[in-house]
Amino acid sequence: MNIPAPSRRILSPALLIAGVCLLSGCIETVGPDGVPATILDARMVTQRGAITFVKGWDVGRRVAAERRQPALVFFTAHWCTYCRKMEGTTFTDPAVAHLATQFVCVLVDADEEPAVCQRLQLSGYPTLEMFSPTGTSLGRLTGWQGAPALAQSLQAALQRHALLEQPLRR
Secondary structure: OOOOOOOOOOOOOOHHHHHHHHHHOOEEEEEEOOOOOEEEHHHHEEEOOEEEEEEHHHHHHHHHHHHHEEEEEEOOOOOOOOHHHHHHHHOHHHHHHHOOOEEEEEEEEOOHHHHHHHHHHOOOOOOOEEEEOOOOOEEEEEOOOOOHHHHHHHHHHHHHHHHOOOOOOO
């Protein structure tokens, strides 16, 4: 008796990664060329108010560059009272949460990444800085920010990003 061998399908790496992501509950990041890039699992993201943040400077900046999106970096510390206040008020505002979806939001804990905070010469917490995908600063805010002020700053950063992304006119 001759039993046919089961057909073997070879899955592309992109399909294999996507399947694993669906099973493990992670978020897939697709690069500009459509190929999966940095894969974020649940341990690599955190929720603050209504905003989802990528944890860590290096991963967050890499994801922003891969997606070609600006980054909104929230520099915080567990002991920072005003950081917690922003998370509970400003980051729950619908307008701020909506604008934040146009950024790769990155959380940098000053106690876990002090060298990054020193290199960027932060003067206090909370600090929010918006960066282009290539690392150009689009604006920095230090201290507690209310929702209207943060929303206005996010809109201005998006406008600066759009200007940077325009091809040079000759």
